[in-house]
Amino acid sequence: MDENVKKITIAQLKRTAEALRKNNMAAYVCNDSSEAVGIVKGLLCEGATIGSGGSMSLVDSGVMELLKSGNYNFIDRTQYSPENISECYAKMYTADYYFCSSNAVTENGELYNVDGNSNRISAICFGPKKVIMVVGCNKIVRNLDDAVKRVKSVAAPANCVRLGCNTYCKETGVCMGIDGCMTDGCKGDTICCNYLISAKQRHKDRINVILVAEHLGY
Ligand code: SF4
Secondary structure: OOHHHHHHHHHHHHHHHHHHHHOOOEEEEEOOHHHHHHHHHHHOOOOOEEEEOOOHHHHHHOHHHHHOOOOOEEOOHHHOOOOOHHHHHHHHOOOOEEEEOOOEEEOOOOEEEEEOOOHHHHHHHOOOOEEEEEEEHHHEEOOHHHHHHHHHHHHHHHHHHHHOOOOHHHHHOOOOOOOOOOOOOOOOOOOOOEEEEEOOOOOOOOEEEEEEOOOOOO
16 A cells, blocks of 8 residues: 555544444554454453354454464354354354444444344344454444445445355346435345344443454455
């Protein structure tokens, strides 16, 4: 990243981190993924039970590699068949840590996430003792309106391509409901079923957001 762009990106991440802290979430700002991996190492203790969402940000940042290093009791969703994946999700609700990213983070300190299966957004709300999110600067938006647009024009279409979902956005790159209301969209193979806004938290620092000045995931 160009050094000038890096400077304004870090300033934006710092503003966002401050807003997240006001909403009772712990927030960290990193120059790059290696710093993010270092922060994650510092937060975890050996042998901790860890669950995760299917996040490209965790893979891109190298955090997933750390989680699978053998130092932790990692619940690996890739080892479960479609028939018994519910058993895996149930184990994650009692985990010490749950890792994922966020579809968008607003500069006002809100997290915005949309799920089809909804195991991820349910774990963000309740269950695991701590939630740790790794979020690239590409996911920072000004407000919730921009968060909705981001999911409809970037996150959901790219995830539909990744997951092979038969949806309008997979073919066109944008949601059929981009100009409608928040929940407008396809009704078939949709991955947009439940819409979660995480604002001020009752349990201080249960949610930890690691903001990275790199593009991670989508
Ligand atoms: S509602 Fe359907 S078309 Fe719209 S973003 Fe979600 S999956 Fe894609």
